[in-house]
Amino acid sequence: MEVNSLSTPAIHDTITDTPGISSPDNGDENQNPIQKQKRAKTSVAWSEFKEVVLPNGTKKAECIHCKVKLIINATGSTTQFNRHLSRCLRRKASMRQQHISFPTAGNNVPTTILPALSGKFDMSKMRELIAHWVYESEKAKLKTLLKTVTKISLTTDLWNSGNQKMEYMVLTGHWIDSTWRLNRRILNFVRLPPPWTGIAIADGIFKCLMGWGIENKIYTISVDNALSNDVAIKVLKENFEVSGKLLCGGKLFHVRCCAHILNLIVQDGLHQIRHIIDDIYESVLYINSSESRLKVFPRVKERDINYHNNPSDEDWEKVEKVCEVLKVFSGSTKLISGSDYPTSNLFLKEVCAVKCMLDSKSESEDEFIRVMVRKMKQKFDKYWGECNVLMSVAAILDPRLKMRVIQWAFPKMYSEAEGRANMVTVRDVLYELYGEYVQANQGVTIARASTSQGDGHGAIDEVAVVEGAKAWDDFSTFLDVVETVEPSQSELDCYLGEGCHKCVGDHDSFDALQWWKANSTKFPVLSRMAREILAIPITTVASESAFSAGSRVIDSYRASLSPATVEMLLCGCDWCRTLNGVKKGCKKEEDENHLEIQLPVLSGDGSQQIG
Known part of the structure; x- marks a missing residue:
């Protein structure tokens, strides 16, 4: 008996391990020691079904999408599963979530982005892809817009992220477009690795400018009074002077906040x-x-x-x-x-x-x-x-002020001798700057004239052949050729010779840009000069405002964001806000929430009373 009891398990193990050997079904599965091996589930259809047991003990396959239960064939066939998957509406809707279409900037054909989700929708991955798409799409639009701008003024500043322990540099561009609307865009929000010397700052700024293709369009740079910024401006000024792109010898290039x-x-x-x-x-x-x-x-x-x-x-x-x-x-x-x-x-x-x-x-x-x-x-x-030349020139270009403003302000700000000397300095810079704009305008006129033929009479013959709008374009070219004699009085002299503009109504509501827009045909050269001077930011507030947004983006929960992602979020948000005309709201003070309190005041005898 002991021999049989010891040898039986060995026999059972041998039979079970031998493939293809089975015993007849005796109706008691739990007591039958010899069981048939289950067939492996190799079909991909099983990845979208799970096996469930009904209350009556029957096993069925449940669709993970619509929860429909199908019979499991004894043969292991999955034909019914594949047929159901091809018709399952929930599955089709889930598959569509894997493809998100965005319209491209250039045409109306949507671009499909298929993230590598391995059959699972990943919201964090989609957020990253959407941010990247918005950034690249808006950046392409902004780059095209900057090609139409002649001069751009910059503001820049540095900021240290306490959560990331990184130094960031923000670069903001300012200009007035052809519709005389003041524009401001955050161009870059990049990490600046140590050491944060003036040369490193200048190198970082120049790389950003080259990335936008505007290194030859820079008018001024506004910075705070840090010593490293002075070095950076000096380096950039030397580089720009080599190419001869700075107006007025670079006298206006460095703007202190x-x-x-x-x-x-x-x-x-x-x-x-x-x-x-x-x-x-x-x-x-x-x-x-x-x-x-x-x-x-x-x-x-x-x-x-x-x-x-x-x-x-x-x-x-x-x-x-x-x-x-x-x-x-x-x-x-x-x-x-x-x-x-x-x-x-x-x-x-x-x-x-x-x-x-x-x-x-x-x-x-x-x-x-x-x-x-x-x-x-x-x-x-x-x-x-010392006299701030830029501030004075900009004030003169206000039609309400003109030269009268420095005649009024300088005696209050300087001694008599200093005031006279500063007036001469401002006037000299004003006329020197205007002269450079006149020369630039003449260069454009000569370039246009070189495309025409003859001495003006040929242009008239050519106009006679052309019809419609093209005729007026050729007539403008003809005027550029025949009216090359400069007037006896320059636009600047005419502007300064006229009386100051007197506002009707609210003096503070006057918009100098709209005045220049209305008078741009009367002062074509001077209006272009005013458009670029008035766009110069006197402060770095525009750049510093980006840091408040940066502190909200890089909080303690997002300290692992890469510098590239931070730039995409901040720049993309700024561009989209500007595109849709959304301004940062200000909290309004509500008087009903204020509690009036009485402070102690001294009476005549020195005792305290409640006033």
């Missing part, structure tokens, strides 16, 4: 009351943390023993005096940092207002204000002590 200068001036003044500002800041945080504290703000010092940052009465008086000084800076900053980036003709009056305020307050009887403002004035003179 006005917003940065104003910030430096204000910071020097606020340094005098830094401890007061810290107390007020901590007080605001402490009181806003509880609504009950906010309601009893005038007596919070008496009721709350944990409150230690209460500004004294003298501190509040100093803050009130400082706010009067900062009102002028606030108005200038709102103009400079506006969402609809202003043209360059508006800044000279703002700088003059700041200068007049500093001169007045520097002689104040209050020693505190006098010391603070004199320190601010030193910073002002460091950057704007």
